Amino acid sequence: MYDYVIVGAGSAGCVLAARLSEDPDINVLLLEAGPPDTNENIHVPLGYLQLARTEVDWDYCSAPEPQCDFRRIPLPRGKVLGGSSSINAMVYIRGNPLDYDGWGVAGWSWGDLFPYFLKAEDNERGASRWHGVGGPLPVSENRSRNRIAQAFVDAGQQAGLARNEDFNGEAQDGVGIYQVTQRGGQRASAAVAYLHPAMERANLTVKPYMHVQRVLFEGTRAVGVEAQQLGETQQLRAAREVILCGGAYNSPQLLMLSGVGPAEHLQMREIEVLLDRPSVGENLSDHPGSYLVYTTDEPHSLLLALEPPALEEYEATQTGPFASNLAESGGFARVDAGAPAPDTQFHVAGLQIVDEGMTDPVEHGVWASPCLLTPRSRGSVQLASNDPSAKPIVHNGLYSEPEDMRRMIDGLRLTLEICGQPAMKLYCAEPFTTPEGDSDEALRAHVARTTYLVYHPVGTCRMGEDADAVVDEQLRVNGLEGLRVVDASVMPTVPRGNTNAPTIAVAERAADLIRGAKPLSAERADEAPSEPVAA
Numbered sequence: 011m012y013d014y015v016i017v018g019a020g021s022a023g024c025v026l027a028a029r030l031s032e033d034p035d036i037n038v039l040l041l042e043a044g045p046p047d048t049n050e051n052i053h054v055p056l057g058y059l060q061l062a063r064t065e066v067d068w069d070y071c072s073a074p075e076p077q078c079d080f081r082r083i084p085l086p087r088g089k090v091l092g093g094s095s096s097i098n099a100m101v102y103i104r105g106n107p108l109d110y111d112g113w114g115v116a117g118w119s120w121g122d123l124f125p126y127f128l129k130a131e132d133n134e135r136g137a138s139r140w141h142g143v144g145g146p147l148p149v150s151e152n153r154s155r156n157r158i159a160q161a162f163v164d165a166g167q168q169a170g171l172a173r174n175e176d177f178n179g180e181a182q183d184g185v186g187i188y189q190v191t192q193r194g195g196q197r198a199s200a201a202v203a204y205l206h207p208a209m210e211r212a213n214l215t216v217k218p219y220m221h222v223q224r225v226l227f228e229g230t231r232a233v234g235v236e237a238q239q240l241g242e243t244q245q246l247r248a249a250r251e252v253i254l255c256g257g258a259y260n261s262p263q264l265l266m267l268s269g270v271g272p273a274e275h276l277q278m279r280e281i282e283v284l285l286d287r288p289s290v291g292e293n294l295s296d297h298p299g300s301y302l303v304y305t306t307d308e309p310h311s312l313l314l315a316l317e318p319p320a321l322e323e324y325e326a327t328q329t330g331p332f333a334s335n336l337a338e339s340g341g342f343a344r345v346d347a348g349a350p351a352p353d354t355q356f357h358v359a360g361l362q363i364v365d366e367g368m369t370d371p372v373e374h375g376v377w378a379s380p381c382l383l384t385p386r387s388r389g390s391v392q393l394a395s396n397d398p399s400a401k402p403i404v405h406n407g408l409y410s411e412p413e414d415m416r417r418m419i420d421g422l423r424l425t426l427e428i429c430g431q432p433a434m435k436l437y438c439a440e441p442f443t444t445p446e447g448d449s450d451e452a453l454r455a456h457v458a459r460t461t462y463l464v465y466h467p468v469g470t471c472r473m474g475e476d477a478d479a480v481v482d483e484q485l486r487v488n489g490l491e492g493l494r495v496v497d498a499s500v501m502p503t504v505p506r507g508n509t510n511a512p513t514i515a516v517a518e519r520a521a522d523l524i525r526g527a528k529p530l531s532a533e534r535a536d537e538a539p540s541e542p543v544a545a
Contacts (some may be wrong), residue, residue: 084462094510098510159187253494
């Protein structure tokens, strides 16, 4: 018997396991469907390019997307200690104050969450109004400075965008080099930052290769989980709470497998309905992106990682191409006149990315991608069957709201403009994957052909104070006892930026809620800037 059973050792699960086990009188069990994070490609930053469709990836795929030529879009998710923080691009972005204030949920405003960003952070720039030190999560400068990444920043300025030295500082707008969750040129996943130090505690048990099949209930109270490990089914009991940390695909999937979700859908899958909750699995949102690819004769791309000197440099100093997070530079812009905050984000890589990264590049090149930060389209997660091993059906509903396509086209136009500036001329010499013309129709066809997801899914177990919300402001599943969801699925809308840092902040605050600790916001909300500032 454990006090808390946490399902999923992703970013949120690692934070909760570490924080809850700080109390030696509390016994915590953390379950992870995947393996320990021992694969070397997890820890060498550029190595994550080799992790898709391996044992550390759930290897999900969307249902055919009608507005994207009915393509099935890859949806990699981490299936390993650290979850997606073990396979992501390590970009550290908090989002915009308007994101959290816009959620409209008591206790989850920007002022409420800002202290938890600081608490989590150990930024090598040092302590300031904007940054924390001494927290578990290392935030560092990128130890690879590819020439192409810097050229994009220069080109952005030539196109009229501001230079931004800190996207998590006073202003989000502008172009610059991203900070990353690394330490000493190695990935600092949530497992490295939070979980590994905590695993020395006798009151924390971590079980990998443990695929949870369903939550166990006595009446309407969650009392444990049923899980399968290496073919053996086990029941694991929780005296206080079961906490789901599976992410925006797996948490609603597990709720539905346990009889919590839209009654009609569950009945169609021959699952006994415990609680009719139509909003479970709905409200899926992610950042859709498009991209441009160019080739160049200039031998300065990350393809240099294939040359022996690159490995020698990394082994000696943990710098160079192997230390790259791939998307070293980028930025934020407002393509809609009058937008209250950025609506477009750029990710730029000094690499010819082919076939969504599934085919190795053979030439030096550039990949430049705009993504839509505030999509209006919504999707859903549904069960394929009542078999827990069956992958969920993910309908993203991309561009089902026509306004999203218009704004993506505008973002693509701005990206083309930046890539056409003098600073990028050497590196964008030869179009490889670009629109076949400059009309709206040509750009729309290019978006349909190239759209991918930036792997920031949220919203499928939405928090709120309304009756339709899946979880309340304490992240407790409405209508049930002893069951919470703590991960990106509780976010009502997707933040303006990469979602790893926000997920960690949500989990940090959730840990205080679970422990009954006084929220930090009561003492430190005055430190948080109340309005986004234009650069």
